[in-house]
Structures are given as C-alpha cells and as structure tokens.
Amino acid sequence: SRSLSLAVIPGDGIGQEVVAEGLKVLSAVLPPDTKLETREFDFGAKRYHATGQTLTDEDLEQLKEHDAILLGAIGDPSVPSGVLERGFLLKLRFAFDHHVNLRPSKLYPGVGTPLAGSPQIDFVVVREGTEGPYTGNGGVIRTGTPQEVATEVSLNTAFGIERVVRDAYARAQARPRKKLTLVHKNNVLVHAGRLWTRIFEQVGREYPDVSTDYLHVDAATIFLVTQPERFDVIVTDNLFGDIITDLAAAVSGGIGVAASGNINPGREFPSMFEPVHGSAPDIAGQSKADPTATVLSVALLLRHLGYDAQADRIDTAVQADLAERTGRPARSTVEIGDALAARVSG
Amino acid sequence: SRSLSLAVIPGDGIGQEVVAEGLKVLSAVLPPDTKLETREFDFGAKRYHATGQTLTDEDLEQLKEHDAILLGAIGDPSVPSGVLERGFLLKLRFAFDHHVNLRPSKLYPGVGTPLAGSPQIDFVVVREGTEGPYTGNGGVIRTGTPQEVATEVSLNTAFGIERVVRDAYARAQARPRKKLTLVHKNNVLVHAGRLWTRIFEQVGREYPDVSTDYLHVDAATIFLVTQPERFDVIVTDNLFGDIITDLAAAVSGGIGVAASGNINPGREFPSMFEPVHGSAPDIAGQSKADPTATVLSVALLLRHLGYDAQADRIDTAVQADLAERTGRPARSTVEIGDALAARVSG
Numbered sequence A, B: 001s002r003s004l005s006l007a008v009i010p011g012d013g014i015g016q017e018v019v020a021e022g023l024k025v026l027s028a029v030l031p032p033d034t035k036l037e038t039r040e041f042d043f044g045a046k047r048y049h050a051t052g053q054t055l056t057d058e059d060l061e062q063l064k065e066h067d068a069i070l071l072g073a074i075g076d077p078s079v080p081s082g083v084l085e086r087g088f089l090l091k092l093r094f095a096f097d098h099h100v101n102l103r104p105s106k107l108y109p110g111v112g113t114p115l116a117g118s119p120q121i122d123f124v125v126v127r128e129g130t131e132g133p134y135t136g137n138g139g140v141i142r143t144g145t146p147q148e149v150a151t152e153v154s155l156n157t158a159f160g161i162e163r164v165v166r167d168a169y170a171r172a173q174a175r176p177r178k179k180l181t182l183v184h185k186n187n188v189l190v191h192a193g194r195l196w197t198r199i200f201e202q203v204g205r206e207y208p209d210v211s212t213d214y215l216h217v218d219a220a221t222i223f224l225v226t227q228p229e230r231f232d233v234i235v236t237d238n239l240f241g242d243i244i245t246d247l248a249a250a251v252s253g254g255i256g257v258a259a260s261g262n263i264n265p266g267r268e269f270p271s272m273f274e275p276v277h278g279s280a281p282d283i284a285g286q287s288k289a290d291p292t293a294t295v296l297s298v299a300l301l302l303r304h305l306g307y308d309a310q311a312d313r314i315d316t317a318v319q320a321d322l323a324e325r326t327g328r329p330a331r332s333t334v335e336i337g338d339a340l341a342a343r344v345s346g
C-alpha cells in the first residue's frame, strides 16, 4: 500500500471552501490501498496579522516533508499589496525551486467564453517560475524625490531556461499535435531574447518531431483572442507567462476552471498546486465559489505524482459536470464538490 | 496662411500603399489656406540592405525640420529580427523623446470583434515610450555557454513617469467619463511599482475630478476581454503598454483600424504617427491593405498639431465608412482612400 502525504494550505477568503472540496474529490478518487495523510498549515492574512510572519525557515522545513502542497488562495485587502505575494507565494516558489509553472487552458463543452463563435481551445502554458523579473533584483535611489530612479532587473540563465524549455518540449512531444511555441520579445529584449531563442533552437534539435514556432508576446495576445486554436504548448518567461496565462484563463472559461501547478519536476522539493483565482473576499464564507479550478489542480497534482489514471478520472468528471451546467440553477461550492466526488468514485 | 511640413516614411511592404491614402485624405481635409509640404524618406529594409544604414544622425537632423512624421510600416522578413526595430523604430522614439505613445481603442459600429456580445469599447492607452525595459540596458556574460547569464534592466525615473502620468490625467480630464487606470505589476516589480504608484497618486491630487483605479497587468488582460467597457484612459509602462495595446487592438476591431502616435507633447521634436499594423509583406503591392488605421493616425497627427476640427472630420468619415461596410464587397486600398477623401471634403 502506498501513502500520499499532502500539505494543505487553505489560505484566505474562499480558499478554505474550495480546498475542502478538492480534498473531498481527492479522497474519493484515490485507490483504496493508498493512504492519504494531510496536514493543514495556517499561512495567509490571519497569521500575518497575528504574528507578522508569512513563511519562516521552519515552515519550509515542515512543508518539505510532504509529497505535494495543495493551496486554496492567499491574499486579503487588509494586507498591503506585495507582502503576501512576495513573502509567501514567491518565497515558496523560489525556496522549492518551482521552475515549471504549468497552466493548462481547455475550453470544455458548455463552458462560456468571452470570445465569439465556438473556438477550440486546448493548450498548456509552461511558464518559467524562478527567474526573469521575478527575482526581486533591482533597486531605488533618491527615494521619494523628483530625482528618484528605480530599476528592475530580469535575470535569465542558460541553466534556468534550458530546464524549462526541455520540460516544455517533452510535454509537447507527449501531445497529439506536438507543437511548441516560444513567446518572448526578442526584438526588444535582445540580451534575454537571444538566450531564450538560442536554447529553444538548441534543445529543439533533440525533439525533431516537435514543430516549433515563435511569437512576440504582444502578437501572442492577439492570437489568444483571434486564433486560440493555433496553440498547443507555449513556453515563456516568468513575466510573459504571468500575463498570458491570465488572458488564457479568461478566454477558456474564466478563472473558475483555471488550474495551476508550481512544479519541481525532479521532485527534490514538493510541488504546489493551486487554482489560478484569488481569495475573492467578497464571496467568502457563502458557499458561492466554484471549486472546479481547485479540483482540476488536484488532477495536476495527481499526474505529477504518477497517479495518471486518477487524474484522468477527475478530468472526465469535471468535463461531464460542466457539460450539464447549462440552463441549470447554480449550485453551492459543496454541491459541486459532492457531484464531482460522486462521479470520480462511481 | 499656415503651412504643415510633413516627413513621410512609407517604409516596407504595404507601407507605401497605406501612406498614399493617408496623404490623400490629409490633403482633402486641410483648410485651403494651409499649405502641405511633404518630403519622403526611404528608411526601411531596402535602404538597410543597400547601405547598412537604418537611421543616421544626418537623417535625424533632416527629420527634425518637419512638424510631424507619418510612417507606414517598417520591417521585412529579410532583415534579422530586432535590427530595424532597434535601429530605426526605437532609435527614433528615443532620439525625439517620444515619451507618450498614444493608442486609442474604439469599436466602431459595424466593425467585427473576436468578443461575443456587443461590447462598448472606447478607451485610450497612454504608454510610456522612453523608459522601462526598452532602453537596451542589460547584458550577457559567458555567451553561448551553458553558464550564460543575460540581464534586461528596466529603468524608471520619477521625471519620466511624472510627465507621462500627467499627460494621461489631462487626457482623462478632457473625456466625459474622466477615469484613469494605472496598469502595472506593483506586487512583484516593487521597485518600479512603488515609484509608479507614488507618482500616480501624487499627480492625481492635482486632478480631483478624475477618478482613479489600479490593475495588475495580468488582471488587465482579463478585463480587456471580459469588461472592456470599464476602461476610459489607461496609463502604463513601455512593456506593459506594448502588450495590452496589441490586445486592445485585437478586441476593438483588429489592427486594420488601430492608430498610434509617438508623441513629444512639448513639441521640441516632431511626433510620429503610424498604424499599429506591420508591413504585411504577404499582401504588399496588391491594394488589399486597409488604409483606415493610417487615416486614423493622420487624425491623431492633426489633433496633435491643433487641427481639431479636421481630425474630427476624419473620425466622422471613418465611422460612417465603417458602418456601411457590412455585407458589401471588399474594396481596394485606393477605393477606401478615395471614399474617405470624398467624405472629409464633402
């Protein structure tokens, strides 16, 4: 018998509610001989207000003992912008070397999209997670004066780019269309652009069956709304990935169904899975939040740990549930979780 | 009698064709007592291949003698990515201190959009044009090795931010809704983010009748496709502006109607006006290109030089022309230019 040890971080706002449903579906889908052990952590706004702490070295030590992390949402208007983002979310990504941020976009039948027509959307963005302008590098002189100068430094290493590009090629190769698009801005950001382009081409020689493509990030946003079907796998830098995955979520059914994994592919550290949506304090505690994005994040978690059949069952259940929503009354967070749990165990 | 002296840069691909129609409409709309003098410059791929030059100091001296610059499109697949972009387009923006990149997005009646429903879109992006990650700052060590490191440095000055933010507030104040949204990523890019936020709030105190709003760039892309009607004026940095204006063009009728001005508001240097679209070599020379974006750029040019009534007439003519397109056979570049010229002089 196997065991799966999970660190659970409900976090703020609707985090608690959606994570409960994610765990419900996880328990329902796991094979009977797999023992699920969960430990809850209280990170987020409440702990920050009470202790001033966001994520300590000791916290990291404790998180490290788990196979994976499931997170609901972190963030609250009562905490100044940036404190929990950098003090918790980014700190965790860097500490656990989550260099692959995986964000699938699939427009399931029956799900609304702001796009006209019936676009076919089924692609995945592989966003670099530990470099680019996210490293905190940069600074300020003459703060608060009319002569203030502020810099932000984007750091890009061959090492860091190669590993994420390689991951993206492997994912593209495993998909039917086998197509990989590099998104950057190499006509303006030439230093980083040349490095990304060189490594993209170099690694590509090892994947001759994967067809490749390049788009500037500005052009990519156009195609995401006019021809989303042209995308299969996209690999891109940390900041461009942040921007285009929100757009991708918006066109493929909204953040109610957008899942995300912050992955350490070599499993030296536990990977973290979370819905793309935030803590939505306006609807917290009302059982109004859609737990689907969290449930799909659980599927990504299972796939990462090798439970592919179980992940498939969640995907199928979600697809069936979404297809039946049109015209029906809205259900509560718990009702959707119950329905999905029933489907995966049925 | 006044005179208007214009530097004309047809450039590459469809540039020649659309600029000819832009000039036709300009001639038709100008008051009879205004003398139009144009001088054509041959910048672009052909000159680069013949001479290796993109934009020399002498070129800049000659351009400087004009009231404004009208550009068609620069760029050709035969020139390596980045050469004409940095050697010509960006060089001109920096040399002539085009710190306001003005990009209106208006969905005219009868114009198609990839968005479902009938969104109301009428906003303008004021993009900073001389700072951020566009300055060429950054570098590379250990080029071509597995230890290569590349940096890109985003430079942000209180001076540079204040002047563009002030310009944006003034534009917001002059519009009926008087709303200004700052788009940045101040929860991650904290050094630049704090500076932008401080100046945005500080300058805002001088415009108490303008309502303000802040969005992270990733969230802004979501709203651009789900609630574009929420935007009135947006002010943002060079890179974020590049990205969201392409998305904005895509949702508001496509790059066929997207106009752009690279403006030096104090008029120390001539400002440059150009369609957002590129040189489209695939349809060059076939009179298939839509000159509307160039004609709308001419309207921006006229407004910048104080010919407001003439700019209004172009806007009205374009609006009427677009409204009549549905269901009619496609017209050639010249036919559309003729129709618009007839309308503005009628």
Ligand SMILES: CC(C)[C@H](C(=O)O)[C@@H](O)C(=O)O
Binding pocket: A085, A086, A089, A090, A242, B187, B188, B218
């Ligand atoms: C909250 C923020 C730090 C984060 C990011 O920018 O990566 C978020 O936008 C995301 O995409 O996960």
Ligand SMILES: CC(C)[C@H](C(=O)O)[C@@H](O)C(=O)O
Binding pocket: A187, A188, A218, B085, B086, B089, B090, B242
């Ligand atoms: C061609 C390129 C340098 C340019 C930019 O990035 O500014 C273009 O995308 C634009 O938006 O005008």
